[in-house]
Amino acid sequence: MKLTTSPFESALDAYHQACLAVLDLFQEEADALQAGQLERLEGFPDRRRALLVRLETTQRATRDNAPRPISESQRTRIQAIADLIQRAVRLDRQNEQWWLRHGLLPAGMVPSSATRNPGRVRSTYGFPGRAAAP
Numbered sequence: 001m002k003l004t005t006s007p008f009e010s011a012l013d014a015y016h017q018a019c020l021a022v023l024d025l026f027q028e029e030a031d032a033l034q035a036g037q038l039e040r041l042e043g044f045p046d047r048r049r050a051l052l053v054r055l056e057t058t059q060r061a062t063r064d065n066a067p068r069p070i071s072e073s074q075r076t077r078i079q080a081i082a083d084l085i086q087r088a089v090r091l092d093r094q095n096e097q098w099w100l101r102h103g104l105l106p107a108g109m110v111p112s113s114a115t116r117n118p119g120r121v122r123s124t125y126g127f128p129g130r131a132a133a134p
Contacts, residue, residue: 008065012077015058019084022051026091033098 005013025047032040070078 006065006067008062008067008074011058011061011065012074012081015055015062016077016081016084018051018055018058019081019088022055023084023088023091025051026088026095029095030091030098033095 025044029041029044032038067074
């Protein structure tokens with residue numbers, strides 16, 4: 001017997017996969033930057049843009065299909081995704097520091113910490129904020 005999933009569950013799965021893909025891409029970027037193998041980053045901005053479009057689309061679908069109220073099991077899955085997003089944000093911030101170290105990103109192009117606070121990600125999903133790791 002095949003179990004059917006709700007539109008929300010399907011959208012949440014797609015969003016989770018998009019978040020994992022973003023984290024994988026940021027990790028690939030971190031590995032290349034830390035190893036000083038900048039040639040591995042060719043085409044990286046295009047891949048990043050494509051993933052961000054996918055992320056936005058799946059996030060919108062998740063939001064549009066969210067049930068009211070959200071069950072505890074769904075809340076747990078959303079919490080896991082929010083934690084994944086925070087890991088990606090921290091890794092992206094570290095990557096920006098590596099770009100600066102390599103002289104490839106002007107300091108004025110780095111967004112202020114007020115707009116890059118991982119606590120904002122948590123509050124977007126209705127979870128209490130935590131102190132960001134340095």
